[in-house]
Each structure stands twice: as structure tokens, then as C-alpha cells.
Amino acid sequence: MVYVALITGFLLILMGLYGALTNRNILRMTVAFSIASTGTHLVLVAVGYIPGRTAPILDGAVTAADASLRIIDPVPQALVLTAIVIGLGVTALMLTYAYKLYETKRTLDISKYTDLKW
Template sequence: MILGVALVLIGFWGLISRKNMIKMILGLAIAETGLQLIMVTIGYIDGRTAPILDGAVNTLLAVRQVVDPVPQALVLTAIVIGVAVNALMLTFVIRLYQKKQSLNISDYKDLKW
């Protein structure tokens, strides 16, 4: 839990303080991993096993033997969406680079006045 929070903080620090756009996206990806870690930790119950009803788990007593599967399902979707969104952001970076030959965020001031 603490680790997840620390990762989120490091990631956002990277997002804000770096000037290289790929570094910023890397920071965002790390923050994402931290958030997913937090979510899995919320669903974890000490001393219980994975939510799969095989021989190791008595089906009738499953409620007392498995961890919470709902956050895990959410994180599953979050990871896949995360990588798709990262790919889209990197595509924008590539297009911007082809326009101006620079990865520095400070060079893109067209919308400032």
C-alpha cells in the first residue's frame, strides 16, 4: 500500500518535473502501476488464496477462503487500457516530433499567448 502511494508520487513527480515528453509518459506509466498496486492491495485479505475454485478451495466455504476478485477484474481492464493509451500518447509525441524535431515540452508554445 505504502509502496503504491510512493510509486504514484514518484510518477507524478516525473510527470511534472521532466521536460522530455517520453520521460513524462514514463512517469505517467509508473503512476499507473502504483495505482493498480493500491487497488490490488485493497482487495487482498491476509492468508487467503487466489479466487479460483479448484481443488484447493472448498466450494461451499469459498467465501471464507478467497481474496476479493472484483478489484482484480478492474485492474485487469485498467492494465490493458493503460497500454493502449500509452501507445496513443507516444504516437502524438512522434507526430509532434516530426513537426518540430524536438522532444522538449517547452518548445511547444503555439497555444500560449
């Protein structure tokens, strides 16, 4: 099970990077980056998974006494929560810059923006 999640995550990273490298449209590149970051989240969560254990939330079924034998690693989950929020911020900035670029040249084709090319 954990390998399925890992392989899916790695495939999503590769798909996202392929899309970001080959697409010319800035909005499509933004979507591709979102897919790649989803893949990294999946890989991170999968690494913290331990077969046969449950979520790190204590209640009647998982008491504090046997918590360390029953729950999976909470640290990668906390990390992924941070990563999701930062990913959202990055996506918002990319969309904003895409809008601003469109305003200057009236096109979203990245190959038309040659000002820094030499």
C-alpha cells in the same frame, strides 16, 4: 504485508507524478505516467487483499462450498485487469502523439511547444 503494498503503490504514484511534472522530455513524461498508473494498480489490488486468504480460483484446495471463507475479493482484480489494458492504450496514444510532435518541430522538449501558451 498489505501495508507494504499500499505504501509502495502510493510512493510509485507520487514518483510518477513528480517525474511527469518536472521532466521536459515527452518520452520521459510517458514513462513517468506509466509508473504512476502501476502505482494505482498496486493500490487497487492491495485494497482487495484479505490477510490469510488465497487467490479467487477454485480447485481441489479451495472448493466451491467454502469459497467465500477462503478467497480474497475478486472484484478489484477484475478492475485492475481493465485498468492495465486501458493504461496500455493510453501509453500507445501518448507515444504516437510524441512521434507526431517530433515530426512537426524535430524536438521532444515540451517547453518548445508554445502554440497554445498565452
